[in-house]
Ligand SMILES: [Zn+2]
């Protein structure tokens with residue numbers, strides 16, 4: 691299995707994804723996983739695990755990762771999933787633990803859309819509603835950054851120090867969505883969660899190409915490239931990372947289709963899994 695690695699200045703995203711086969715992403719900082727695919731060695735040291743939904747191309751790796759953590763002596767990890775499947779996730783994991791005659795160390799918490807998880811050091815994860823065929827969540831990775839209060843910009847250091855001594859609050863906190871991960875979803879997500887268009891990096895599934903597959907995409911709760919094209923003007927992201935492509939399509943076909951249907955797309959287009967050289971060529975083509 692090839693692992694794709696992407697760098698966005700301070701942020702590293704690695705993972706692997708193909709529809710109905712595997713989807714997992716590890717993001718550092720803060721050190722978390724969105725989904726677990728069918729299990730990956732690289733996920734074993736990750737303490738914060740966010741499951742988008744129960745389809746096995748996203749969830750099967752869960753007992754594997756917990757089992758490997760046991761084997762290598764890691765402490766308890768925190769596992770989050772949509773609230774309606776909490777019991778099923780617990781049963782699934784506990785069945786594996788019983789099979790191995792061990793106890794896995796984890797805390798499991800079911801989440802609803804909007805129920806934030808604080809991870810420390812200014813990082814948090816906020817789940818949001820998506821449009822899939824069973825209970826599912828997407829996740830925003832949010833970073834809070836402190837900066838000088840806008841009203842005080844332009845004042846010199848001595849004046850700022852004087853105000854601070856006098857008890858005035860001179861900084862304020864701004865939140866930035868660094869990554870939005872949509873899990874598996876159909877086009878309803880664009881109305882359910884318009885904030886995803888503002889995320890710095892948008893990890894978005896695009897499972898199907900070809901007009902004959904538009905009905906299938908809707909039926910199985912996935913995005914078709916035509917659904918993205920209908921939103922082309924709204925993507926204000928720094929990078930649009932397309933994932934979860936059906937194995938019936940080649941990665942190059944996805945890039946060609948997006949470039950053909952969305953010639954004025956503003957974010958950098960990244961087809962997850964594509965060779966890095968191809969990404970560079972795409973960038974050059976955009977500039978030229
Ligand atoms: Zn999937």
Ligand SMILES: [Zn+2]
Pocket residue numbers: 743745822874
């Ligand atoms: Zn799914």
